[in-house]
Amino acid sequence: xxxxxxxxxxxxxxxxxxxxxxxxxxxxxxxxxxxxxxxxxxxxxxxxxxxxxxxxxxxxxxxxxxx
Amino acid sequence: xxxxxxxxxxxxxxxxxxxxxxxxxxxxxxxxxxxxxxxxxxxxxxxxxxxxxxxxxxxxxxxxxxxxxxxxxxxxxxxxxxxxxxxxxxxxxxxxxxxxxxxxxxxxxxxxxxxxxxxxxxxxxxxxxxxxxxxxxxxxxxxxxxxxxxxxxxxxxxxxxxxxxxxxxxxxxxxxxxxxxxxxxxxxxxxxxxxxxxxxxxxxxxxxxxxxxxxxxxxxxxxxxxxxxxxxxxxxxxxxxxxxxxxxxxxxxx
Numbered sequence: 001x002x003x004x005x006x007x008x009x010x011x012x013x014x015x016x017x018x019x020x021x022x023x024x025x026x027x028x029x030x031x032x033x034x035x036x037x038x039x040x041x042x043x044x045x046x047x048x049x050x051x052x053x054x055x056x057x058x059x060x061x062x063x064x065x066x067x
Numbered sequence: 068x069x070x071x072x073x074x075x076x077x078x079x080x081x082x083x084x085x086x087x088x089x090x091x092x093x094x095x096x097x098x099x100x101x102x103x104x105x106x107x108x109x110x111x112x113x114x115x116x117x118x119x120x121x122x123x124x125x126x127x128x129x130x131x132x133x134x135x136x137x138x139x140x141x142x143x144x145x146x147x148x149x150x151x152x153x154x155x156x157x158x159x160x161x162x163x164x165x166x167x168x169x170x171x172x173x174x175x176x177x178x179x180x181x182x183x184x185x186x187x188x189x190x191x192x193x194x195x196x197x198x199x200x201x202x203x204x205x206x207x208x209x210x211x212x213x214x215x216x217x218x219x220x221x222x223x224x225x226x227x228x229x230x231x232x233x234x235x236x237x238x239x240x241x242x243x244x245x246x247x248x249x250x251x252x253x254x255x256x257x258x259x260x261x262x263x264x265x266x267x268x269x270x271x272x273x274x275x276x277x278x279x280x281x282x283x284x285x286x287x288x289x290x291x292x293x294x295x296x297x298x299x300x301x302x303x304x305x306x307x308x309x310x311x312x313x314x315x316x317x318x319x320x321x
Contacts, residue, residue, distance in 0.1 A: 026281050028293045032245055036273055037300050043269060044307050051310065 070158050074166020075173060078140065082174035087135050092178040095128035099185050114195045115284050121186045122203055122280040125179060129211035130238045132175045137218035138230040140167040141316065161313035168219050168309060175211055179204070202294075203283040209301040210277035214238050216308035217272065223315040241274035272304055 027033045082088060099121045105113050141164065144150040153163055183204045190196040217237055221230035240248065252268045255261040276297050282289050 026287065027245070027275050027278070028282075028289050030245075032249070033273070033276055034293065034296070036245060036269075037276060037296055040269060040273060041296075041300055041303060044303050047307060048310070051314070 070162050071166045071169065074153070074163055075169035078167050078170020079173040079177075082136050082140075082171055083177070085136070088132060088174060088178060091128055091132050091135070092181065095124050095178075095182050096185055098124045099182055099189065103189060114190070114193055117189065117193070118195075118284045119280060121189070122207070122283060125182055125186065125204070126207050126210065126278070126280075128182065129175060129179050129207060130214050130235070132178060133171070133211045133215035134218045134231050134234045134238065136171045136174060137168070137215040138222045138234055139227045140171050140219065140222065142222050142227040142230075145319075160317035164219065164223070164313045164316050165309065168215065168312075171219070172212055172215055175215065176208060179208060179211065197286070199279070199283045199286065202289070203279045206277040206279050206297065209298065210274055213272050213274070213277075213301055213305050213308070216305040216312070220308040220312040220315070223312045223319070237271065238274065241272045242278070243275070244268070244271050244273055245275060273300070277301065 102117050102120050105116055105120075141150075144153075144163075144167075150163065154160075183200075186204075187196060187200060190200065214234065214237070218230055218234035221233055224230075225233075248268055248271070252261070252264045255264050279289060281287060
């Protein structure tokens with residue numbers, strides 16, 4: 001609950017957030033942000049690969065919009 | 068490519084005439100200019116608060132404009148049937164989507180540039196202008212690009228109202244994703260609910276990574292490798308959202 005209020009506090013009350021120690025945990029220094037970015041990049045690459053494979057199969061089988 | 072640029076230019080001119088663009092931009096500009104009235108703090112603290120308040124206003128303005136303009140760009144054309152003469156031309160279905168997206172983005176960027184110039188002028192007046200403002204504003208623009216792409220993607224899959232509401236929720240949720248939702252997701256007991264929650268969690272964009280307000284306020288150094296990864300992430304996320312939007316618009320029966 002304390003974390004909820006702290007996050008909302010930092011989001012909604014910008015003048016005071018400049019002084020809050022809790023809000024000074026910078027995201028570029030946290031490993032979880034980097035790992036989440038990398039995981040999402042891999043996930044996006046996987047989704048794009050699936051979409052491209054689907055398009056390629058449809059094209060190969062000739063079941064496109066005109067087929 | 069030239070067709071996309073022509074469509075983008077037409078969309079930009081159309082969006083620049085919309086009331087919401089003028090109202091939101093002027094409101095944010097007023098907030099930024101009025102922040103000089105925070106004279107009851109000492110000068111050092113005043114500059115920090117000014118930077119924090121102005122950056123938050125710019126981010127919020129960008130998010131609202133991106134959602135409002137992008138979620139109505141395509142459905143508005145379909146409803147008013149003004150897309151038919153465009154689609155009757157020899158263009159592919161993804162070209163109007165990209166044209167609308169870049170046009171909407173240009174409009175939002177024009178508004179944010181005006182506000183950014185006012186912000187920079189305020190900081191220059193207090194001898195507090197440094198290169199970090201370009202970093203903070205640049206990544207704010209990239210964040211807005213992602214929100215616009217999500218709004219455009221959702222507008223091709225549902226109605227404009229639903230797209231706008233969900234896009235705005237994604238904007239808010241993405242801004243507090245790791246800080247707030249990660250502990251919640253990890254504490255879910257039910258295995259099925261946990262899988263669904265994790266799926267939604269990983270689909271949400273990590274918008275907090277684009278927020279360099281702290282670096283601007285406290286003059287902090289950000290590692291270059293992190294900056295590059297965030298740019299690559301932002302471009303890939305927007306590209307994926309636009310691919311889904313183009314695919315959905317391509318299959319739509321108009």
